[in-house]
Amino acid sequence: MLDAAFFHRWMTTVTALVDREAERLTELDSAIGDADHGSNLRRGFTAVSAALEKEPQQTPGAVLALAGRQLISTVGGASGPLYGTLLRRTGKALGDAPAVTADELAQALGTGVAAVAQLGGARAGDKTMLDALLPAVDALGTSFAAGREAALAGAEATVPLQARKGRASYLGERSIGHQDPGAASAALLMAALADTEDTAGGAA
Amino acid sequence: MSTDAQVGIVLVSHSGPVAEAVAELARGLAAGGATAPVAAAGGTRAGGLGTSAELIADAARSVDAGAGIAVLVDLGSAVLTVKAMLAEGDELPDGARLVDAPFVEGAVAALVTASAGGDLDAVAAAASEAYDYRKA
Numbered sequence: 001m002l003d004a005a006f007f008h009r010w011m012t013t014v015t016a017l018v019d020r021e022a023e024r025l026t027e028l029d030s031a032i033g034d035a036d037h038g039s040n041l042r043r044g045f046t047a048v049s050a051a052l053e054k055e056p057q058q059t060p061g062a063v064l065a066l067a068g069r070q071l072i073s074t075v076g077g078a079s080g081p082l083y084g085t086l087l088r089r090t091g092k093a094l095g096d097a098p099a100v101t102a103d104e105l106a107q108a109l110g111t112g113v114a115a116v117a118q119l120g121g122a123r124a125g126d127k128t129m130l131d132a133l134l135p136a137v138d139a140l141g142t143s144f145a146a147g148r149e150a151a152l153a154g155a156e157a158t159v160p161l162q163a164r165k166g167r168a169s170y171l172g173e174r175s176i177g178h179q180d181p182g183a184a185s186a187a188l189l190m191a192a193l194a195d196t197e198d199t200a201g202g203a204a
Numbered sequence: 205m206s207t208d209a210q211v212g213i214v215l216v217s218h219s220g221p222v223a224e225a226v227a228e229l230a231r232g233l234a235a236g237g238a239t240a241p242v243a244a245a246g247g248t249r250a251g252g253l254g255t256s257a258e259l260i261a262d263a264a265r266s267v268d269a270g271a272g273i274a275v276l277v278d279l280g281s282a283v284l285t286v287k288a289m290l291a292e293g294d295e296l297p298d299g300a301r302l303v304d305a306p307f308v309e310g311a312v313a314a315l316v317t318a319s320a321g322g323d324l325d326a327v328a329a330a331a332s333e334a335y336d337y338r339k340a
Contacts, residue, residue, distance in 0.1 A: 040254075072288050076254030078281035081288035088292070119287055166280055 001099035006200060007063035008052050013192040013199075015045040021188060028181040032168040036077055037181040044075035044083070060100050064091030078166060079182060082116050082129060083189075089115040106140035106147075113137050120165060127161040127168065127175065129182035136190045144194040151190035155183035210240035211318040211327045212267025214300075215311055216260055216277040216286060220247035226308055230315040240318035241267035242311075255281040257289055264296050272299035272324030274314050276331060278307045299324065305331035 018025070022038030029037035048067045057063045068088030071080050090112030094100055100108075113133045122128045132154040139150035156179065163175035166182075213230075217223035223246025231239050243263035248254040264273050273296070277283050286302050289295040301324060303310065310331035317330040 034253075036254075069292075072285065072292075073257040076248045076252070076256060076281070078284050080255070080257075080281065081284040085288050085291070119284060119291070 001101060002060060002105060003099040004057055004059050004063055006196060007060045008056065009200070010193055010196045011045070011048050011052055011063065011067050013196050014189055015049040017188045017192050017195075018042055018045045018185065021185075025181050025185055028179050028184055031178040032163060032171055032175045033181055034077075034167055037079060037185065040075045040077040040079055041083075041185055044071045044080060047071075047074040059094075059096050059098055060105075061091040061094035061096055064088065064094065067091075078120075079129075079185065082120060082182070083185075085119050086112045086116045086133070088112075102144065103141065106137060109133075109140065110137045122165045125161060126165045127158045127163040127180045127183070128165050129180070129186040131155070131158045131161070131180065132183040132186035132190070136186070144190075144197045148187075148191045148194035151187040155179060155187040158183045209269040209271035210321065211271045211314075211324050212264070212269060212273040213240060213242040213311065213314050213318060213327075214260065214263045214267060214273055214275045215242065215244050215246070215307070216255065216263075216275060216282045217244075217246040217307065218253050218255065218279055218282060220244070220251060222246055222278070226311050229308070230311045233312050234315040234319045238319070239315055241269065242315055243267045255285045257285055257295065260286065260289065261295055264300055268297040268299075270299070272301065272327075273297060274303045274318070274324060274327045274331060275300055276303055276305055276307055276310050276314060301328060303328045303331045304335075306334050309334035309337065 018041045022042040026038030029035050048070045051070050064087045068084040072084035090108045093108035093111040122130050124134050132151040135154040136147045136151035140147040158180040163169045168175045215223045215227050223244035227242050227244040243266045245259040245263035249256045275286055277286050313334045314327050314331040317327045
């Protein structure tokens with residue numbers, strides 16, 4: 001079972017990964033976006049980790065709800081409301097259970113991803129974070145490691161796509177040939193989940 | 205239109221100067237008496253480009269007279285942040301509504317209508333109708 005401490009570690013691990021990869025994310029974003037994805041997410045997740053340190057939460061749902069709220073209020077770019085909605089809706093779907101199974105998390109993340117799609121009006125193939133999240137959620141039913149691989153493959157598969165959402169869509173065909181920064185950061189979120197399970201010694 | 209309270213207007217832009225300037229333009233064109241309350245929420249709290257949920261919440265509270273609030277937005281994260289705040293339910297005052305309208309033209313139409321005592325439906329409709337004015 002995955003308890004609040006596991007979810008807290010997941011968020012801490014994402015924070016470290018985003019911090020380490022912030023420059024790569026911003027580099028991807030400078031090709032087809034406005035060159036702030038890495039610094040925006042770094043600011044957001046740093047706030048998430050600080051908030052969880054200050055106000056430790058007792059349930060998985062509460063950890064994700066607090067994280068989502070922090071992202072919406074601190075990121076400043078579109079990734080704030082999108083990731084904020086993802087985590088908050090996932091947290092809401094988990095309810096107030098003190099611990100959840102891996103299957104329950106996979107299902108709740110599916111609800112969160114659907115909320116992101118609704119908020120942004122995007123679909124698979126639009127060259128957005130959904131191109132990493134949708135295959136990851138499907139693969140999580142198998143294992144967290146499979147989710148990590150699927151998200152990474154999904155992010156890499158955005159390279160040949162033409163962007164149909166956000167600022168990158170204004171570039172038309174010139175958006176082709178660059179990896180979507182949102183899909184790249186979504187792959188980090190899923191990688192952090194698998195890493196957290198690894199360090200927990202297979203707690204799931 | 206039966207109460208004295210006027211609909212409040214919140215202008216959310218990626219840029220602080222853009223939000224302030226559009227508010228000033230709308231006030232100037234709506235003049236001819238006291239205008240309805242309008243507040244700008246542009247840029248990040250640190251003054252950079254982007255969207256701040258805290259600035260939006262502050263702006264909404266500052267124009268809330270109980271008659272509803274029309275929120276007009278410009279691009280990307282401004283749209284998504286307001287939508288996410290409305291979905292949360294308790295981050296904006298009751299009666300806050302995201303209005304689908306062009307930012308500059310919609311702001312003028314909304315403020316003129318609100319200043320004339322129009323209710324939230326009338327303000328939202330006037331702002332949205334600004335899309336119908338073709339320029340070429």
